[in-house]
Amino acid sequence: xxxxxxxxxxxxxxxxxxxxxxxxxxxxxxxxxxxxxxxxxxxxxxxxxxxxxxxxxxxxxxxxxxxxxxxxxxxxxxxxxxxxxxxxxxxxxxxxxx
Amino acid sequence: xxxxxxxxxxxxxxxxxxxxxxxxxxxxxxxxxxxxxxxxxxxxxxxxxxxxxxxxxxxxxxxxxxxxxxxxxxxxxxxxxxxxxxxxxxxxxxxxxxxxxxxxxxxxxxxxxxxxxxxxxxxxxxxxxxxxxxxxx
Numbered sequence: 001x002x003x004x005x006x007x008x009x010x011x012x013x014x015x016x017x018x019x020x021x022x023x024x025x026x027x028x029x030x031x032x033x034x035x036x037x038x039x040x041x042x043x044x045x046x047x048x049x050x051x052x053x054x055x056x057x058x059x060x061x062x063x064x065x066x067x068x069x070x071x072x073x074x075x076x077x078x079x080x081x082x083x084x085x086x087x088x089x090x091x092x093x094x095x096x097x098x
Numbered sequence: 099x100x101x102x103x104x105x106x107x108x109x110x111x112x113x114x115x116x117x118x119x120x121x122x123x124x125x126x127x128x129x130x131x132x133x134x135x136x137x138x139x140x141x142x143x144x145x146x147x148x149x150x151x152x153x154x155x156x157x158x159x160x161x162x163x164x165x166x167x168x169x170x171x172x173x174x175x176x177x178x179x180x181x182x183x184x185x186x187x188x189x190x191x192x193x194x195x196x197x198x199x200x201x202x203x204x205x206x207x208x209x210x211x212x213x214x215x216x217x218x219x220x221x222x223x224x225x226x227x228x229x230x231x232x233x234x235x
Contacts, residue, residue, distance in 0.1 A: 031114050
């Protein structure tokens with residue numbers, strides 16, 4: 001299964017993510033999930049970024065929170081709303097929202 | 099003459115919920131109750147950002163440009179304009195590898211003289227002990 005997971009919160013998502021198995025996993029950070037991509041708590045990147053996945057972050061939600069490219073982890077790609085639509089229709093079979 | 103002290107503690111990141119912005123809105127609106135008070139009575143409001151709440155203070159928020167929403171940043175600046183005491187926890191900022199340069203410290207463009215203060219949590223604790231009412235958001 002090719003699964004895209006929208007991570008919309010900064011807390012309480014890591015355990016659930018650990019349990020999700022997919023042949024191809026994409027993690028899309030939206031809303032407060034963008035903090036996983038841009039904030040280093042105690043100098044360490046979010047544990048979510050250790051998952052075997054492709055990582056994306058919604059640019060509008062980064063900008064809304066005053067975060068930008070400079071804050072981003074290297075493995076995360078910035079995308080737009082239309083990119084999300086492309087991912088859903090072209091790259092993944094299922095989506096989940098955390 | 100009596101002073102009622104209100105303490106608003108913001109402990110969650112913004113936008114996912116309206117909670118942090120509501121804290122600031124309530125703090126600001128607390129300054130408009132004069133008509134209900136006796137002469138000489140006062141209501142003061144202090145706002146402290148702790149834990150994940152310090153993420154609300156990151157500057158250059160573009161909520162209005164992106165979603166047509168007033169930003170938490172603008173709410174913080176409005177509270178400074180009203181001379182509210184705004185405190186940001188030093189230890190929690192450091193936890194997110196943020197410094198004073200990364201957060202909203204003043205609202206000079208609005209003519210505000212008050213600035214936000216980055217303080218150790220011990221100082222926020224002291225503030226909380228002085229309050230008559232504490233409200234957590």
